[in-house]
Amino acid sequence: MAMKIFDIHSHVLPGIDDGSQSWDETMxxxxxxxxxxxxxxxxxxxxxxNSDYERENEILEKFEELKSRLAQAKIPLRLHLGSEIYYQHDMDLNHKITTYNQNGKYFLVEFPMQGIPKFVDEKFFEIIVDGKVPILAHPERNLGILQNPVRAYEFVQRGVLMQVNAGSFVGRYGEPARQMAIALMNARLVHFIGSDGHNATRRPVIVHDALEFIVERWGERTASLLFEHNPQKAMNGEEIKIPEPLPIEPPKKRSRFKLFRRFGF
Ligand SMILES: [Fe+2]
Known part of the structure; x- marks a missing residue:
């Protein structure tokens, strides 16, 4: 039986954000x-x-339309709906489109690329106590994580899950992001893969290259956790058991020295 392959991050509905701009492009x-x-x-x-939720109905309607267009075209691709919430202290998490498939539990959240917001640990703690699970989008591209990868370990220890972009493994976002994606994988700090697809060309809706890379490097069991078992549970709102993370090895010698200095070695 063929395994399911989930991509939990994409921007494919037309005319909503910087993703698809037309139904042709969406298809x-x-x-x-x-x-x-x-x-x-x-x-x-x-x-x-929070004001972007004013378009919630439009998103829900276009989602239904895409489902029927897929059915008409006889493409048996299953669709799920969530959002990518830009982190803010006052972010509203109580909308239909906030959590995947309205499960009230798992939601995708992104930080500004330049760093890790202040007081985010406290905010995530509140959210987790309240029964929701943040999935952090593309941590391997975040400058704060790149400079101090131990932060990724700390987030996961506190109940945050991590989604790495498929393109990061093939160098689509540069060498530091590629090395960080590998370091996060080695430390068991990755739980999902997403294409973060915005179009069919430069930022495609493709995860298979990452799947092949992960199977080859970390084996089929790890691949099936990341591409099938974890995402299936996240879409259904079921509990996900994750392996104990390992202390993360910073990918570059230079940053390792910096890290040692930070800890006073
Ligand atoms: Fe995205």
Missing amino acids: QMVFQAYETGTTDLAITHHILH
């Missing part, structure tokens, strides 16, 4: 996902401010 993107082996695609448009 190219979902066909690209299907053709390259994705069986389950989660749609996660940017919510940059």
Whole structure:
């Protein structure tokens, strides 16, 4: 039996954000996902401010329309709906599109690329106590994590899950992000993979290259956790048991020295 392959991060509905701009483009993107082996695609448009929820109905309607267009085109790609919430202290997490498939539990959240917001640990603690689980989008691209990867370990120890971009493994976001993606994998700090697909060209809706890389390097069991078992549970709102993370090895010698200095070695 073929395994399911989930992509939990994409921007494929037309005219919502910086992702797809037309139904033609949307159909190219979902066909690209299907053709390259994705069986389950989660749609996660940017919510940059709470006011972006004003478009919730439009997103829900376009999601339903995409489902019927897929059915008409006889493409058996399963769709799931969530959002990519830009972290803010006052972010509203109580909308239909906040958590995947309205499960009230798992939601995708991104930090500004330049660093880790202050007081985020306290905020995440509150959220987790309240029964929700933040999934941090592309930590391997965040400058704060790149400079201090131990922060990723701390987040996971406190109940945050991590989604790495498929393109990071093949160098789409540069060498530091590629090395950080590998370091996070080695430390068992990655729980999901997403394409973060925005179009069918430069930021495609493809995860299979990362799947192949992960199977080769960390084995089929790890790959099936990341691409099938964890995301299936996240979409269903079920509990996810994760392996104990390992202390993370900073990927570069230079940053290792910096880290030692920080700890006073
Ligand atoms: Fe995204």
